[in-house]
Amino acid sequence: MLPPAPRLPEARALIEMDRYFVLHAPRQTGKTTMLRTLASELTAEGDIAALSFSCERAGTVGDDIGAAETILLKSLRRAADLSGWPEELLPPNPWPQNPVRTQFGEALSAWCSRCPRRVVLFLDEIDALQGTSMVNILSQLRDGHNIRPDGYPFPTSVVLCGLRDLRDYKVGSGGDPGRYSPISPFNIIADSLRLGDFTADQIAELYDQHTQATGQEFAKEAVDRVFELTQGQPWLVNALAHEITYKMGVSGTIGDSHVEDAKERLIRARATHLDSLVARLHEPRVKRVIEPIVAGTLVAMDAAIDDDVSYVHDLGLIRGTRDPEIANPIYREVLLRVLGDRTERQVRADPHSFVLPDGRFDLPRLLEEFVVFWREHGEVLIQQEGYHEAACQIILTAFLHRLVNGGGYLDREYAAGTKRLDVLVRWPYTGTDGERLMQREAMELKVRRAGEHDPTPDGLAQLDRYLDRLTLSTGVLVIFDRRPEAPPWKERGGFEQATTPSGRQVTVLCV
Structure with a gap:
């Protein structure tokens, strides 16, 4: 496990300044583990009693404020009892009795009045709270925060930790995400931090912990490939390592080919983390963001879509909010595989029939099919x-x-505003001298819609740049005609040869 400070250096500074703030991150990013570690480190230093506890169970009672308060205080009590703290740091047992809608804040005050240290609270999974329960709990925190300077005992720093940013708390509890009134329970937050993904160096540091413990090394090429595929998403980084070292049982040095195999196994298995993400694809606000990214069109930017983009970003599905793109190549592949399930079930061709006698893949025949x-x-x-x-x-x-995956790999690249989708087929085969070789075939996909000019010139230029990057001499441009005046379906599918701006001879398929 990596120490929390390098991943979130601002958090400690805000706590030292006695600030209330939001920490949000997608699921499975190590947020809960990091909070517990940070709380332990702060407490061990002797000036602070820092405790992290979960609000998740309180979400099951909806708008029942009294029940939510009771569950939260039980969760806080359980975390304190498990902390191993000395008696003088623990909250009162039992909690003092107070009227509903004030129990939570009064209990925190009673604890702070007897604790010899500054109390810091991490409310994990805060966004599990719903409706009026969320508003009430945050209102109690606001009230305590505001009278604390007058000597009222209350936690010196509170960190609201969850999946979403503060704006979505407003949406989740029925408020307008663009308005913060003077009496809003959301107006005391000093900052909103997002727990970032691992850097390449942090992945290397994490994997080196495995090497130190077992003696098994990750080659630099393997670490680089993990970062390329995951862009540092913590769950994916750990899942790939677990797949390689435990499920695949690799012995000896771990190379990039092992990473590639592990990626395929993870995607095929559709682990819970991946399933939880793809389950959101048909949420309207998620679809409004993801669909134009896949289509290569522009994400329309207005106040409503801005909130949708922020929401999808907080889910971890995309990176960047001005020019959003899918967060990493693994997610990029998973999303298209899931969306293409219906089509795959319709494909009846035998994948083995596209393998040539010399072991290469017959892409021209596949396109004809x-x-x-x-x-x-x-x-x-x-x-x-x-x-x-x-x-x-x-x-x-x-x-x-459906036809490549049995023996090869399919890499896809797409992003909003590019008006294209790039595809690279990678097909391993054995050369005449027994050497393992990799066949690579590049394709550019474009769509011609009503009122648009012929995309062929732009497509040839874009394909040229793609081939330059891949150092390939030829490729395929596929243009889908979705205009009302397009030829009848039975007449679509013409092949022709074309020359790119740099002089490459390529195939153009219009369907």
Whole structure:
């Protein structure tokens, strides 16, 4: 485990200044573990009694404020009893009796009045609270905070920890995310911090702990590949290492090929963390952000969509809020695989039939098969696809995945505003001298919509740049025609050769 300070240096400074603030992070980022570690470190220094406790169970009682207060105080008590603290630091037992709607704040005050140290609280999973229960608890915290300078005993610092940022607390409790009135329970927060992902150096440090404990090393190429695939997402970083060292049982030095295999196994297994993310794909506010990213169109920016972008960012599905993109390559692949499930079930071709006698993959034949598939199923699949604007990209990548994934790899790149989706087929095979080789085939996917000019020139230039980056001499540009005046479905699927601006000969498929 990594120490908390490097991942969140601002937190300690705010606590030392007796501030109340928000700490938010996507699920499975190590937030709870970090809070407990930070609380232990602060307490061990001798001036602070810092305690982290969960609010999650209080969310089950909805708007029943009294029940929520009781559950929170029981959770706080349990955390204190398990802390191993001396008696003088512990809260009173039993808690003093007070009227409903004041119990929580009065209990905290009673504890602070007897504790010889400054009390710091981390309210983990605060966003589990709902409606009036959330408003009431935060109002009690605000009231205590505001009269604390007059000598009222109350926690010197409170950290609200959850999945969402402060604005979504307003939404979750029925408020307007853009308004903070003078009596709002949300107006005492000094800052809102987001727990970041691991850096490449932090991944190396984390994996080195495994090396020190077992003697098994991670090659630099493996660490670099983990960072490339995960962009430091903590659950993915740990899950890949666990998959390699425990489930795959790799012995000896761990290389980038082991990381690649572990990635495929994780995605196929659809671990709980990945499932919990993809389950949100059809939430309206998530779809409004993710669909244009997959389609390569612009995310319309207005007040409503800004909140949606922030929400999806807080979920951990995207990075960046001005030019959002999917958070990491693993999520990018998982999202398209999930969205393409319906298409994959329609593909009847045998993947092995596309393997040439020399072991290479027959991409031209696959594209011919796709034309047949598109003519027969494309119209219906587009109508059925919930992500209607991105339907073409989803369908083709699903078709490719169904036929490539048995022996090769499919890498996808897409982002809002690019008006394209890049696909790289990687197919390992054995050369004539027994050497292991990798066939690479690049494709650029574009869509022509009503009122738009012919995207072929832009597509050829974009494909050129993609091929430059991959150091490939040729590729395929696929253009989907979604104009009302497009040819009848049975006539779609023409192939032609074209020359890119740099002089490459490439294939253009119009469907």
